[in-house]
Amino acid sequence: MAKAIINAKRKKGKISKYIYGQFAEHLGRCIYEGLYVDEDSGIENVNGMRCDVVNALKELDIPVLRWPGGCFADDYHWRDGIGEKSKRPYMVNTNWGKVVENNHFGTHEFFELCEQLGTEPYICGNVGSGSVKEMRDWVEYMTFGGDSPLANERRANGREEPWKLKYFGVGNENWGCGGNMRPEYYADLYRRYSVFIRNYGEEPLYKIACGANERDTRWTEVVMENAGHAMNGISLHNYQFERNWKDKGDSIKFDSDGYYTLLSDVVRMESIIKEHITVMDKYDPEKKIDLIVDEWGNWFNVMPGTNPGFLYQQNTIRDAISAMMMLHCFHEHCDRVHMANIAQMVNVLQAMVLTEGEKMVLTPTYYVFKMMKPHMDAVSLDVDLETGGREVNGRTVPDVSMSASEKDGKITISLCNTSLEKCEDLEIEIRDASVSAVTGEVMAAENMCDYNDFDCEEKLHPTELKAQVKDGVIKVTLPKMAAAVITVE
Ligand code: AHR
Numbered sequence: 278m279a280k281a282i283i284n285a286k287r288k289k290g291k292i293s294k295y296i297y298g299q300f301a302e303h304l305g306r307c308i309y310e311g312l313y314v315d316e317d318s319g320i321e322n323v324n325g326m327r328c329d330v331v332n333a334l335k336e337l338d339i340p341v342l343r344w345p346g347g348c349f350a351d352d353y354h355w356r357d358g359i360g361e362k363s364k365r366p367y368m369v370n371t372n373w374g375k376v377v378e379n380n381h382f383g384t385h386e387f388f389e390l391c392e393q394l395g396t397e398p399y400i401c402g403n404v405g406s407g408s409v410k411e412m413r414d415w416v417e418y419m420t421f422g423g424d425s426p427l428a429n430e431r432r433a434n435g436r437e438e439p440w441k442l443k444y445f446g447v448g449n450e451n452w453g454c455g456g457n458m459r460p461e462y463y464a465d466l467y468r469r470y471s472v473f474i475r476n477y478g479e480e481p482l483y484k485i486a487c488g489a490n491e492r493d494t495r496w497t498e499v500v501m502e503n504a505g506h507a508m509n510g511i512s513l514h515n516y517q518f519e520r521n522w523k524d525k526g527d528s529i530k531f532d533s534d535g536y537y538t539l540l541s542d543v544v545r546m547e548s549i550i551k552e553h554i555t556v557m558d559k560y561d562p563e564k565k566i567d568l569i570v571d572e573w574g575n576w577f578n579v580m581p582g583t584n585p586g587f588l589y590q591q592n593t594i595r596d597a598i599s600a601m602m603m604l605h606c607f608h609e610h611c612d613r614v615h616m617a618n619i620a621q622m623v624n625v626l627q628a629m630v631l632t633e634g635e636k637m638v639l640t641p642t643y644y645v646f647k648m649m650k651p652h653m654d655a656v657s658l659d660v661d662l663e664t665g666g667r668e669v670n671g672r673t674v675p676d677v678s679m680s681a682s683e684k685d686g687k688i689t690i691s692l693c694n695t696s697l698e699k700c701e702d703l704e705i706e707i708r709d710a711s712v713s714a715v716t717g718e719v720m721a722a723e724n725m726c727d728y729n730d731f732d733c734e735e736k737l738h739p740t741e742l743k744a745q746v747k748d749g750v751i752k753v754t755l756p757k758m759a760a761a762v763i764t765v766e
Contacts, residue, residue: 278702279664279677285688285710287659292682294340294653295616296607297646298399300572301390302347303382304373304625305587311623311632312390313382320635324389325382329637330623330630331393337629337646339396340653341444343571343618344387348372348454350446351405355415358383359434372454374586384419388440397443399571399618402474404448404466404487405456413473416445421477441478444616446485446571447471450514452496455487460499463487467504485569488512489553497553501560510567510615513553516576516626517542517599528577528590529726533697536595536725539575540695541669543602546573550606554613567615570607574620574627575599588625592729594722594737594758596627597641601693601760604649605680608657619646631731638729641737641760644720648739648762651689655682667695677701677755683710688765694755697725705751707765712749714766717742721759 301307314320314327321328345353349372357366358380365380391398400419402412414427421428422439431439447470449455451463458466467486476482486504488511489496500511519526519535519542526535550568557566575596576588583589600619607614619642620626629643658681666673679692688710694701719742727736742761744753755761 278704279662281663281679281703281705282661282708283681283688283690283705284659284661284708285683286708288683289657289659290612292608292611292652292655292657293615296604296611296614297337297339297649297653298341298343298616298618299339299622299629300343300347300618300620301622302625303345303349303353303370303378304347304621305584305589306624306632307621308382311630313386323393325386326390326393330632333630333637333639333643334394334622337643338650338653339394341397341399341616341618342391342394342622343399343401343446346401346449347572348450350401350449351403351407351451351455353403354407354411355384359385374584376586385434385436398440399444399446400442401446401449402470404451404470405454409470409473412470413475416474416482417477439478441480443480443483444485445474445482446487446512447474448487450490451487452490452493460496461503464500464503467500468507471507483509485510485512485571488514488569491515492549492552494552494556497556501557501566505560505566508566510569511557512569512571513550514572515546515549515570516572516574516620517546518576525577528580529593529728531595531726533725536697537667537669537674539595540599540602540674541672543599543606544672544674546603547606547609550610550614554610557613564613568610568613570614570617572620573603573617576626590626592627592631592640592642593726594641594720595725597645597720597737597760598693598695598758600627600642600645601649601691602678604652605678605691608652608680608682611657633731636731638731638735639738640729641720644737644739645760648718648720648760649691651684651687651762651764652680652682652691655684655689657682658688677703686766690763690765691761692755692763693760694757696757698757700757701755703753703755705753705763707749707751710765712746712751712765715744715746715751715763717744717753717761717763719756719759719761721756725758
């Protein structure tokens with residue numbers, strides 16, 4: 278039995294909707310096939326964007342989409358992706374499978390996708406192999422509404438009005454695939470590049486510096502100290518593994534150890550976030566600079582028979598539960614974490630949607646994002662949770678993970694039962710708010726390795742969760758391996 282007290286008067290700050298952001302890279306079948314197809318491919322599309330995928334993703338109210346990478350961003354030259362498609366130069370995608378990239382999906386297509394999804398764009402510029410001029414010109418091309426050769430070139434390519442662009446990243450993983458730099462060198466480059474990406478639009482650009490990998494707080498320290506004055510946010514990348522970087526474990530064949538080890542890696546993330554926040558607090562005690570976790574998610578070995586460079590994996594209840602736990606962690610640190618972007622939106626790593634030709638499946642992670650939508654831009658509430666836990670690799674995986682928020686007079690409680698064996702009876706007391714109606718949804722698995730596959734009945738999706746209410750106390754039973762959301766009115 279777990280117990281929780283939610284104090285509706287103890288508000289902890291706003292959960293930025295951008296925590297529910299997504300990431301789409303030119304990697305494997307994320308862009309091509311997954312989101313974008315030839316207009317005459319036979320797959321229903323609008324200007325190349327797959328209707329089935331776009332319609333499914335629209336249900337998530339995606340607040341922001343990061344593009345074009347990832348590692349691809351520091352190898353990408355935006356001019357290759359504008360103008361008449363048949364005349365665009367092709368290149369080899371050296372980071373991801375060495376396949377030919379024909380540049381048919383470029384700047385105009387990305388903004389078209391964002392418009393169809395109703396999402397804000399977040400563009401990552403090229404520091405590693407690009408020039409200052411290339412980056413400054415791209416920003417002018419996209420956002421200048423006046424009379425200039427670049428703005429007129431955009432018009433000649435079919436877009437009269439400038440696009441609205443707020444989020445702009447100055448390089449990606451410049452400590453690794455983005456140039457193998459030292460933080461001192463990157464901080465100096467950041468200072469230089471950021472001067473030349475000008476504000477042309479109504480709203481100034483929100484500039485995001487490349488942040489650290491995992492526990493590398495020295496990177497955060499050096500970049501904050503030397504370039505903090507010129508940035509709005511600094512990123513952090515961390516992926517979760519079942520085993521280790523070389524052998525990451527399988528996405529659908531794992532045992533109970535693999536299940537709990539993966540969840541313990543989510544718990545580890547909280548300590549990583551705290552370490553970086555401690556450094557940020559030293560240089561920015563007023564919390565003016567945000568932490569942007571613009572890559573996170575589960576990374577497993579690729580599905581057998583698929584291109585190792587395409588990072589294609591399946592998705593089980595383990596992914597769903599870990600996603601909910603991670604989103605709870607971001608809620609917990611909502612005073613510093615302004616944005617997070619799960620990797621990646623379609624067909625790559627911990628995806629929302631998987632496609633095979635004209636077929637599409639929605640993953641359990643998709644349903645977690647869908648169920649948790651009411652948390653976006655809601656006020657986080659204090660939760661006092663009494664629950665057991667399991668010691669794994671020196672970390673405690675809680676039996677129950679929970680987060681609560683309030684928006685428009687409704688309280689949303691998301692919660693998961695991590696146990697593989699037992700269901701969990703829960704009592705949730707709501708203090709300082711009236712409780713008149715309670716509804717719920719739950720997604721649970723029969724077997725931990727179940728997943729939604731093509732040509733099969735969907736195994737994992739939310740169904741109704743029954744809850745009883747008496748004297749402001751909600752009683753529910755969470756099935757084993759389950760992620761749920763309760764709405765209190
Ligand atoms: O998301 C896959 C890759 O992981 C990204 O391209 C890179 O930034 C990170 O290492």
